[in-house]
Amino acid sequence: MAKKQKQRGSLRGEEHVEAAAAAPHEDAPAPNAEEEAAAQGAGGAGSEVEDGRSADAASGGVEEGKEEEAAAAEEEEREVTFDELGLDEQLKRALRKKGLTKTTPIQREAIPLILEGKDVVAKAKTGSGKTFAYLLPLLQELLKLCKDGRIRKSAPNALILVPTRELCQQVYNEASSLLELCTSKLKIVQVTASMSDKDIKLALSGPPNILVTTPACVAACISKGIVQGSSIKESLSMMILDEADLLLSYRCEDDLKALVPHIPRSCQSILMSATSSPDIDKLTKLLLHNPFVLTLTEVGHAKDDVVPRNVQQFWISCSAKDKMLYILSLLKLELIQKKVLIFVNSIDNAFRLRLFLEKFAIRSAVLNAELPQNSRLHIIEAFNARLFDYLIATDDNKTKEAKQTNKESKKDSKGPRKHLQQTLDAEFGVVRGIDFKNVFTVVNFDMPPNPAGYIHRIGRTGRANKTGASISLVSPEEEDVFEEIEHMLQDVEKKDTNCILPFPLLTKNAVESLRYRTQDVARSVTSRDIQEARRQDVKNEILNSEKLKAHFEENPTDLDLLKHDKLLTNKSIPAHLRDVPEYLIDPTTKEASNAVKLSRAAMGLDNPRRKKRMGFRSGSGKSSDPLRTFSAEGKSRGRRGKEREGDDRRKRRKAEI
Numbered sequence: 142m143a144k145k146q147k148q149r150g151s152l153r154g155e156e157h158v159e160a161a162a163a164a165p166h167e168d169a170p171a172p173n174a175e176e177e178a179a180a181q182g183a184g185g186a187g188s189e190v191e192d193g194r195s196a197d198a199a200s201g202g203v204e205e206g207k208e209e210e211a212a213a214a215e216e217e218e219r220e221v222t223f224d225e226l227g228l229d230e231q232l233k234r235a236l237r238k239k240g241l242t243k244t245t246p247i248q249r250e251a252i253p254l255i256l257e258g259k260d261v262v263a264k265a266k267t268g269s270g271k272t273f274a275y276l277l278p279l280l281q282e283l284l285k286l287c288k289d290g291r292i293r294k295s296a297p298n299a300l301i302l303v304p305t306r307e308l309c310q311q312v313y314n315e316a317s318s319l320l321e322l323c324t325s326k327l328k329i330v331q332v333t334a335s336m337s338d339k340d341i342k343l344a345l346s347g348p349p350n351i352l353v354t355t356p357a358c359v360a361a362c363i364s365k366g367i368v369q370g371s372s373i374k375e376s377l378s379m380m381i382l383d384e385a386d387l388l389l390s391y392r393c394e395d396d397l398k399a400l401v402p403h404i405p406r407s408c409q410s411i412l413m414s415a416t417s418s419p420d421i422d423k424l425t426k427l428l429l430h431n432p433f434v435l436t437l438t439e440v441g442h443a444k445d446d447v448v449p450r451n452v453q454q455f456w457i458s459c460s461a462k463d464k465m466l467y468i469l470s471l472l473k474l475e476l477i478q479k480k481v482l483i484f485v486n487s488i489d490n491a492f493r494l495r496l497f498l499e500k501f502a503i504r505s506a507v508l509n510a511e512l513p514q515n516s517r518l519h520i521i522e523a524f525n526a527r528l529f530d531y532l533i534a535t536d537d538n539k540t541k542e543a544k545q546t547n548k549e550s551k552k553d554s555k556g557p558r559k560h561l562q563q564t565l566d567a568e569f570g571v572v573r574g575i576d577f578k579n580v581f582t583v584v585n586f587d588m589p590p591n592p593a594g595y596i597h598r599i600g601r602t603g604r605a606n607k608t609g610a611s612i613s614l615v616s617p618e619e620e621d622v623f624e625e626i627e628h629m630l631q632d633v634e635k636k637d638t639n640c641i642l643p644f645p646l647l648t649k650n651a652v653e654s655l656r657y658r659t660q661d662v663a664r665s666v667t668s669r670d671i672q673e674a675r676r677q678d679v680k681n682e683i684l685n686s687e688k689l690k691a692h693f694e695e696n697p698t699d700l701d702l703l704k705h706d707k708l709l710t711n712k713s714i715p716a717h718l719r720d721v722p723e724y725l726i727d728p729t730t731k732e733a734s735n736a737v738k739l740s741r742a743a744m745g746l747d748n749p750r751r752k753k754r755m756g757f758r759s760g761s762g763k764s765s766d767p768l769r770t771f772s773a774e775g776k777s778r779g780r781r782g783k784e785r786e787g788d789d790r791r792k793r794r795k796a797e798i
């Protein structure tokens with residue numbers, strides 16, 4: 142059962158509540174330059190919370206602390222249903238229809254506060270359900286305004302700001318899916334920078350009750366006069382900053398500053414974030430008034446764990462040039478659970494890996510910033526619908542190529558880009574905040590550049606309390622960042638042992654058995670092949686996304702019509718690469734692989750009907766998890782079952798196009 146971190150920063154939060162009560166929005170002091178400067182420095186809301194904690198520890202004493210912790214743990218054991226939160230009947234019914242009954246800890250804490258009308262800064266780990274934590278009270282408030290006939294209609298009543306287009310779509314989908322199940326009709330639209338002014342005007346005519354967009358897009362709408370600042374001032378009653386820790390890294394600061402004068406003082410503002418950072422403090426000072434700071438870490442006794450407890454973290458040490466060999470071993474010998482999201486740091490690396498795996502009959506798709514937006518959204522939906530098992534992703538617009546593009550465009554903004562077929566989308570963020578459904582394993586083929594990147598990547602598995610694992614392939618050149626990540630995890634989780642463990646299921650023998658053929662195949666993937674595959678993939682995706690745009694608008698569930706894991710080359714795959722000969726697999730590896738398959742079968746992942754009904758939750762306990770019960774170095778500690786090959790090939794119903 143999910144447990145909430147006991148003091149969750151509420152010590153500090155209560156102070157904020159008192160402050161808020163004493164100084165309601167209208168009276169709140171406007172943020173000034175000094176405050177902003179302080180927020181950027183060592184101070185700010187984040188460090189205030191820390192101070193609050195240490196003061197409490199010093200005065201409370203160990204015993205008192207323990208009692209408090211026990212009492213809080215008991216309180217945390219209590220599950221809270223949505224019905225208990227005083228939500229509108231329509232919303233409760235919509236949630237029931239969606240099969241959602243119990244709140245997650247962030248929902249249980251944040252919803253009542255937001256319903257009370259407070260500005261809230263909510264920090265909770267990835268996948269903890271932050272979207273519904275703000276959407277439900279927001280919809281409740283708007284439904285109430287509608288019912289009371291108090292809705293002002295010269296501009297949107299609520300603004301949800303997210304850093305990327307993918308997130309616009311995701312939040313829009315989540316909110317629409319709830320609204321469709323409500324009887325009162327609230328209008329929600331999303332607008333992004335990729336839309337023409339004409340389309341944006343059309344979308345905003347009405348106007349909608351809720352606008353989901355990016356800061357850049359809303360700032361552009363104001364500066365172009367598509368939306369009048371004065372109308373916003375008159376109509377806006379709620380503003381949400383989602384994935385706030387990322388907003389500033391998407392260069393949104395100026396756009397947000399441009400918005401500030403148009404936000405009425407009575408507007409309730411909510412800021413949601415997965416991590417703490419000076420950027421959060423900066424945004425808090427800029428846009429919120431005496432907020433309640435809610436720091437929630439949800440699971441376990443550790444006060445600030447940032448990776449969900451249900452995610453096991455592993456690493457494998459290998460040279461950079463052996464990474465292909467290691468990933469092939471993991472996938473081909475079936476030592477990791479599907480679906481798998483593989484992160485690389487450049488688009489070329491993504492295609493190199495895809496071509497390499499393809500030569501061993503392992504199909505995958507690549508998700509990156511140069512694909513058209515339609516295709517990116519479609520790839521995410523198709524992967525979520527389990528139409529393919531392996532997705533290789535470059536995680537944000539700070540890839541090697543993007544940096545290169547930036548440099549080139551600075552040098553010669555009019556000149557052609559020599560190395561890129563396609564402009565990279567600056568509003569693209571594939572990993573950050575995207576709700577990939579049922580990803581069991583995240584693989585860091587390349588290590589992320591920093592600990593925050595690691596947290597966001599790992600956060601794509603173990604969502605909503607499901608089981609997950611991560612495996613990082615760490616080369617000697619990446620050991621520094623790996624150590625930095627390990628220290629960060631130890632610091633925040635107050636541990637002095639390693640948080641990321643050596644991956645137990647892969648033996649040296651298993652790896653070496655594949656070395657010979659891997660080297661040959663890896664050498665055969667040339668830079669030219671990569672450029673050609675990359676060009677071809679973009680071309681296909683553009684063609685397909687244009688061709689099928691209208692079709693998908695009418696048939697959004699017809700996902701398997703478009704295949705994103707289509708073979709990039711037409712060459713047939715020789716049998717010795719397609720199937721690993723039995724004699725090459727040592728008994729320990731065979732046992733490990735069987736254990737993974739058994740656990741997959743036990744979790745019902747191979748039964749399509751059950752898959753659909755139950756997701757990854759069932760049977761995902763320790764006993765069925767080979768990563769917990771098996772060690773490649775010794776005998777399996779778990780119960781060994783009979784080998785039961787699961788049929789892990791999904792049926793693809795429609796022909797490739």
Ligand SMILES: Nc1ncnc2c1ncn2[C@@H]1O[C@H](COP(=O)(O)OP(=O)(O)OP(=O)(O)O)[C@@H](O)[C@H]1O
Binds near residue numbers: 241266269272414575
């Ligand atoms: N009460 C609930 N019960 C079960 N599932 C839930 C509940 N609330 C949300 N979810 C599901 O949990 C998943 C993660 O939710 P969400 O995307 O809101 O997480 P998040 O905290 O915003 O993560 P991130 O920081 O990575 O964006 C979604 O698939 C969502 O539908």
